[in-house]
Amino acid sequence: MEGTRIESRPSARAFAGRDRAGRSHARIAWERFRRHRLAMLGLVLLGLLTLMAVAAPVIAPYGPDEQDLFNITAPPSRAHWLGTDELGRDVLTRVMYGGRVSLAVGLAAALISSLLGVVVGAVAGFYGGWVDAALMRFIDLMLAFPALFFLLVLFTIVPASVANVVLFLGLFGWMWLARVIRGEILALKELEFIDAARAIGASSGRIIVQHLLPNVVAAIIVSTTLSMAYNMIAEATLDFLGFGVPPNVPTWGNMLTGAANYYIQVPLLPVAPGAVLVLAILAVNFIGDGLRDALDPFTEW
């Protein structure tokens, strides 16, 4: 997963000579990001999908559970633009509502992972010694877990609600970021500006939050984005295996699962939810790649 970096494109090198004086880091990053065509495409796509999901109750032509029993597994028509599913529910409506859960679960779980990763990584890197050793062993332990198996076992114990899916995906996704943050902080804390901060009497907490974390923001943002994409796939997979969000809740994963049982009779049924899911994940990955290039101070352009 790591190390798959996209080289800066030759067309973008024209930007290298431009004067950077007087512009903030965020501004420079945004200008680089804007030149990343795929990332901008991803941003637009994700924006549209989010808009569609948020506005679902207003713009959806039907209710998410509304059944049209005279039109079961109907092909696309004027009344049902994307057809109806095996229970006569409007596919377009459910795709819209499904985005609410799928996108929210992906983002929320990614935020939990990032928060945990930052806290554990910063504490381990800053305090070092036995704290570091203990936390690193714990990370080794977490990484040795066959996560998918363990998630499945967990969901036979706790009820599989949206909140639980978010929580457990978050709890199993923070280890890599923690390692990265720890490594960076380990190196950063030896620099002079940290000595200076300490000399003027800043507390450890203040040094971590005010002086160290701003220097690792790039890693945090990129990791959050990529883990959002990963979590959306994981959520759909859990749905498919029957251990995710309850099957009556419209999510893209649940729609695919329902469609999977009828796809021989109705081959078009898995296409729409699958396509939006893949599009959303593609969009998030594009944004992640663009952010990685834009935030990396060592990229030339």
Add this chain to the structure above:
Amino acid sequence: MLRYTAQRLLGAIPLILGISVISFVFMQLAPGGPDAMFARNGRMSDEQLAAIRRNMGLDKPVPVQYLHWLKNLLRGDLGTSYVQNRPVTRIILERLPNTLILVGAGLGLALVLALAFGVLAAVRQYSLFDHAVNAVAFFGLAMPVFWFGLMLQLFFGVRLGVLPTAGMHATGETGALDLLKHLVLPAFTLGIGSIAGWSRYVRSSLLEVIHKDYIRTARAKGVRERVVLLRHALRNALIPFVTVVGIDIPLYAVGAVVTETVFAWPGMGRLFYDSLAARDYPVQMGILVLSAFAIILGNLVADLLYAILDPRIKYG
């Protein structure tokens, strides 16, 4: 080197113990359990139930039960399945070869394709082929494995009708050709993520090496381009790749649970999935601990191979 290996192996023991303790505790928290089946039976008297619990060792405190389980594990005994009433070790060993066949095929396919795609894309950087590989890689990483499997089934199984969509063998068949036919779609499904991820990895690490001085030297000496690429560049570019593959292999076995479910492949993942519904805890425990062990072993082997392949790295 030997000392480092020993150190790492010793370091793995607490990890495995930790994972087994946590798994065991979770199994205790889980509803149902070995006696639930009997407790449901209305004709069962309390004394009979107590006798069954005593028989299964369930009257002892949890830590004692755990130590008992651990002692048996060291002798290669993972307990007895509640559902099948047979040793878990034997049940897993029956399924393991099927998973290994699937994982081996998926892995082989992914390695061959990722290497071919990655090298060609790097050699023809920014060509149409390079962009195509990149696009395929992006899609490969964005597709949920089960959806990709369904689409393959739909296209090759249902629409074209050329490949079987479920199981390992057609009824009554046992031949290798039949197995191969059943293997194509699941192996491809299992491998797609790695084909995508690895080909990008091979491409970027080959591009990194290709601009080094010793490659220029080799070219200046008049070595043929083919030899420069395969002998001089690729061998070095693949060193980090070996680590990535080593870490990914055990994850293949875990990821197989999805593929095996989609294609009704009778492997270990499918066994795990079935044991969840049946609340067959000894089987779940056995597979959890075995796969944790495989993950740790995979990491260890990757690290050691890294040291062997790259003479610049010295351990302890």
